[in-house]
């Protein structure tokens with residue numbers, strides 16, 4: 001059937017229901033954000049079976065509003081109750097919404113929407129007329145911090161699964177090796193790797209002063225000063241050619257201006273030792289019309305929409321592979337899609 005002709009099987013009610021579902025999603029996003037800001041999820045994780053009265057009293061909040069928040073959260077399945085008098089978090093939401101050190105925590109992703117994307121969408125009215133941008137760099141420390149928390153699940157995945165899973169790499173990690181995290185942001189991945197492999201030398205490089213300032217403050221407070229370093233600027237400032245065993249780029253490739261992407265990858269190639277690994281975790285934009293409704297592309301498509309006015313352009317799979325090959329990598333590129341639609345690319349020099 002021609003996709004541009006009308007489909008009589010779809011009723012107006014069906015389309016109306018979609019709008020109501022998306023609009024509910026908007027409210028639920030704000031309900032979750034409120035729950036995080038007011039400490040409701042943490043409280044319910046620590047004090048299950050609490051009544052709205054107890055929650056309101058303990059956190060000095062307005063009881064009638066908390067009661068409605070609890071009933072609404074129950075209606076959408078975030079809370080459970082037997083009698084609408086006391087409430088617990090529904091299964092797994094303690095990890096997903098109450099514990100920001102858990103790899104499954106998604107509070108940062110919700111806050112990125114409410115605290116930052118909402119403002120970007122307001123700015124979009126003007127930007128869609130003029131093409132204006134507000135880039136990632138130097139927005140605020142709280143923006144850099146929220147982004148770091150939003151992607152922290154990927155740091156755990158990289159530290160505990162992807163790095164040790166690189167062929168022949170587990171022993172190197174234990175014995176000691178040199179790792180460069182390009183676009184390190186607030187340095188969360190750098191610290192995780194350095195804590196897990198105490199013999200590793202881990203360097204983070206970024207062009208964002210705000211993220212690096214958080215990373216530096218953290219480093220001063222840590223016991224990792226001898227094996228961690230942060231560098232502001234371009235990749236060559238981070239080390240000598242042929243000196244790194246692994247270079248990681250977590251949610252960075254799509255953030256780099258397309259004009260300099262090839263240069264960045266060329267520099268990564270140059271800094272890697274022979275047989276060193278480049279490990280990219282990023283998002284892939286569909287290149288074919290038939291892929292736009294596939295599940296694995298829904299998350300990247302929303303990222304591209306949300307980050308449009310940051311100046312970000314998500315690369316397609318073809319563009320990613322061209323960049324990697326043109327940088328000089330000749331071995332097979334391992335490609336995997338995980339979770340909601342993150343792409344993992346692994347290639348060896």
Ligand SMILES: C[S@@+](CC[C@H](N)C(=O)[O-])C[C@H]1O[C@@H](n2cnc3c(N)ncnc32)[C@H](O)[C@@H]1O
Nearest residue numbers: 148151183184185206207208250251252255256
């Ligand atoms: C989404 S953040 C991810 C931060 C970090 N990798 C993490 O996982 O928390 C993207 C980062 O890439 C950095 N970036 C963008 N272009 C860069 C470039 N040319 N060189 C180094 N870093 C860059 C940004 O400043 C930002 O800190």
